[in-house]
Amino acid sequence: MKRSAYENLFWGMIFIFFNFYINILNILPNFVGYILILLAVNNLVYRRDIFNKIKIPTIILVALGLRDIFSQNYQMGNMFNTANTRWVLSILTSLESIIFLYVMYILCEGIVDILNEKGVYTLSDNIKKTFKIFMISSIIGIIYSPLSMYLPVQISVIMLIIAALYVVTGVYLGYLFKTVKNYDSEIGN
Numbered sequence: 001m002k003r004s005a006y007e008n009l010f011w012g013m014i015f016i017f018f019n020f021y022i023n024i025l026n027i028l029p030n031f032v033g034y035i036l037i038l039l040a041v042n043n044l045v046y047r048r049d050i051f052n053k054i055k056i057p058t059i060i061l062v063a064l065g066l067r068d069i070f071s072q073n074y075q076m077g078n079m080f081n082t083a084n085t086r087w088v089l090s091i092l093t094s095l096e097s098i099i100f101l102y103v104m105y106i107l108c109e110g111i112v113d114i115l116n117e118k119g120v121y122t123l124s125d126n127i128k129k130t131f132k133i134f135m136i137s138s139i140i141g142i143i144y145s146p147l148s149m150y151l152p153v154q155i156s157v158i159m160l161i162i163a164a165l166y167v168v169t170g171v172y173l174g175y176l177f178k179t180v181k182n183y184d185s186e187i188g189n
Contacts, residue, residue, distance in 0.1 A: 005043035006181040009107070012036030013174025016100075017167045019068075030096075031065030034058055037103065047184070050110040054103045061103065064096040090146045097142045101135060104173070111180055120183045127176050130169050137166040 003011070015033030019026055038058045045051040067089070108131045115124035140162050148156070 004181045005040040006177050006179075006184070008036045008040035008043075010174040010178035012040065013170055013177070017170045017174075026068055029065065030068050031062050034061040034065045037107075038062065041107075044110060047114055048110045050106055050113070054106045057099050057103050061096060061099055064092060064099070067092050067096070087146070087149075090148070094142050094145045097138060097145070101138045101142070104131065104134065104138075104170075107177070108173070111177060114184055115180065118183050123176065123179065123183070127173065130173050130176060133165065134169040134173060137162050137169065141166055 012033040012035075015028045015036065016030050018028050019030075020028055038055070041051050041054055041058055045055070108127055112124045112127055115121070115127070141159070144151070144155075144159050144162075148159075
């Protein structure tokens with residue numbers, strides 16, 4: 001059975017926001033989530049030209065998502081566990097987050113446009129409101145990530161709450177994307 005673009009977006013979000021490890025192996029790696037998003041974008045581009053804007057950034061995310069495999073291996077060996085390595089990984093994480101935020105913005109804009117054309121304003125408004133919360137928590141995380149080594153531990157507790165909000169809104173956006181298939185018969189089935 002072929003999955004719709006919207007289902008690919010949902011499953012992509014699951015792979016991106018949930019990380020389960022067996023020893024050092026991430027069984028839900030981010031790069032697989034980005035590949036699913038890329039597959040969805042390749043289908044959605046026929047509905048709106050705006051989706052063309054995120055093809056290359058999503059391909060970059062696939063490459064950056066491979067970093068997860070290597071960062072776990074870096075943590076195993078002390079010879080790679082240096083301040084410089086942690087700093088580089090932190091910068092790559094921030095870069096990945098910035099690109100992902102841009103991809104999410106374009107996805108939301110394009111999908112909201114499709115929904116508005118169909119007259120599905122409640123779902124459209126829900127996506128817009130959820131994206132605002134996602135964006136704020138994402139920006140806070142992007143700023144926090146490279147500075148985390150230098151900030152007091154007390155701020156880490158606040159960041160855990162913001163990170164949880166980021167994950168919940170990200171997964172909820174994935175769920176909302178999946179429900180769009182009920183209203184967009186050209187791509188949904």
